[in-house]
Amino acid sequence: MEGEQTDYIWGVLDFVPDTDLPDIRIFCAVHSHNGSCMVIPREGDTVRLYVQLSDADVQDAATGRVDKSKFSPERLLDVARRSLSPFTIAAPRGVEWWTLYIIGQRVASKYSVQERVFIAGDACHTHSPKAGQGMNASINDSHDLAWKLTHVIRGWAGLSLLKTYEFERRKYAQDLIAFDKRWSALFSGKPRTDEDADGVTHEEFLEALKTSDQFMSGIGVYYAPSVLTRMTHQASAHGLVIGQRLHPHIFVRAADARPVDIHDMLPADGRFGVAVFAGDADTHLATLAHSLDTLLRRHADQRGGVAAVFNVFTVLARSKDDVNYTDVPELLRPHWSKVLLDDTDMFGRSGGGGYDAYGIDRARGAVVIVRPDGFVGTVAPLEDLSEIDEYFSSFMVETQS
């Protein structure tokens, strides 16, 4: 793997605290002259503390690794206590779990050998655990690889589709490590004071936390253009980013007026999502249904039919008072649950504003193609669906007619 080991040594402590710190049940980063400390509330009354250590003596000189036997949870709690002062903290019920680690920031140079052998997760990237990205990165590596393998093994796509695995996920790991370096440096650095002009201000720290939110949540992860992410009609849904995950949003289901997050319309079942934002009219629906179906059949007919390859649903820019789900042609709603409305729920608490949030014109509409991993693959204007055909033709094998 390529990369380096940082000098930051951290301790982790899980326990039920007895403390007068009022923020003990809130995720918080304590940045003090006595070392940094992060508070993460866990299930029940347990809290996890990440504690920065300055004790070089816990590192084994020969291997460079930390030697847990040279430390103890009591000593770790003492460090936390200094960091959290003047608040007090104790572990009257003992410590549930603890560890020490040094952050290594490395990425594998290759993720596969000839698209025949692949590595994923910790095997290809290591970084700080603090932003909770380790498991998320590994699951997403595996999911990315899994759906692509499935399409290739079924004979739906050629072997070259698998090249996009390293292309997308190695770049992501590099982004993650760049993020991690910036984050770790800020977090491990000393606070800014009159004496230490190089220190980190509270405002810098807060700003970094805020801007990294999208990346940490996975919504901000971005894949550069490839056969799987085509930017041609980005303008037709300018609030979404082709190459990023579809943003979550609450819509209202036409059949029963219940609020539904669009993410729940897109289960990870290996199919491509075809979200038909059909706009605010209904006169064009029959023609639209027919054109789209003809086009999708071309890639689905010998693969079990449209419903086996594509997850088609419709989102109308209309009110729940005006629409019956039965108004929408069956080709655009293969099930009663497949018609959504850009409207609020019956209590007015959620929903509405989806077309605006996605940057889709309410009159003109658009079709958004969502990859099996939830990333936006491409967008097509309703008046030019050929983009959809070109998108799938670029990596799917032609069906025999």
Add this chain to the structure above:
Amino acid sequence: MEGEQTDYIWGVLDFVPDTDLPDIRIFCAVHSHNGSCMVIPREGDTVRLYVQLSDADVQDAATGRVDKSKFSPERLLDVARRSLSPFTIAAPRGVEWWTLYIIGQRVASKYSVQERVFIAGDACHTHSPKAGQGMNASINDSHDLAWKLTHVIRGWAGLSLLKTYEFERRKYAQDLIAFDKRWSALFSGKPRTDEDADGVTHEEFLEALKTSDQFMSGIGVYYAPSVLTRMTHQASAHGLVIGQRLHPHIFVRAADARPVDIHDMLPADGRFGVAVFAGDADTHLATLAHSLDTLLRRHADQRGGVAAVFNVFTVLARSKDDVNYTDVPELLRPHWSKVLLDDTDMFGRSGGGGYDAYGIDRARGAVVIVRPDGFVGTVAPLEDLSEIDEYFSSFMVETQS
């Protein structure tokens, strides 16, 4: 049991429908000249239909009971089809379950023999199944009896507490049957037309549905005054009804700013809830904590302590920006989760307006005593907590000092 059998014969049918009725996934009551029909969407794609029958021939002349062998699900579906016309409905995958029934409306004359033998649920009341009250009534009978038995068996309350079981639950069953009669008559009646001036109008039907909402949900169930429901200070929380369940409401937890329904603060664990609405100030909190604790100890000291008998928590009329949960004396918050604020969550989607909804003055506050079954037992003004002592003294045995 006392009561009568109605003339209404109903059929029930569970199946996955093929239909063009746009409201098939919404609870709906179809009131037609071809008989009434109720649509209840179930899990997955299954729908339950309640179908009114006019076929007297399914009744066994000798027993008065319905004879299922004289009918069939196909015939039932035919009746539904006429009721739902001009929409079509079919059961291409067959019928999952079906039955027929005649509504009997009866209540047992006694619920117990000398507070030694008790009956609950179907053993003491029968009624129409359509408002979903059967299981709810039975669970609530049992819960009412269970917590009272527990208190008596532990020696905390005298045997006379058990008299309130029949007092409260038999009256409820009578209310339920009155509700059921009105409801069944409306539902089984013909629609109003020019020819039939005695028929039921659509508006009457809708109005009945709306006003019965509270009763059906359980929030409107009312217990008359007794040792367990004392009305003395009803005015101190005039938005609540002593003798009804505490109304659900979202508050914000001071420790982590998360929205919490007050019902989730009151698990059915046999303890009395002591909800301290301490108002919008904090200068009086120490005195209040001390007075309340002294008073509760009187009924708890030899019973495992305050936390074994009472579930104490505090609700402040203050903002999450101004309050640390540690500001509240520990006697008023035995756990970090026990301080709520009458404020909105961080997204402004839920919470706020709780004091107003409960009719509690934000400056003067009140203590609301919630029975182990969730019903409001009594209310005490902060400046006169003696009501709480009198309430518990009226049915709890005095502890030896």
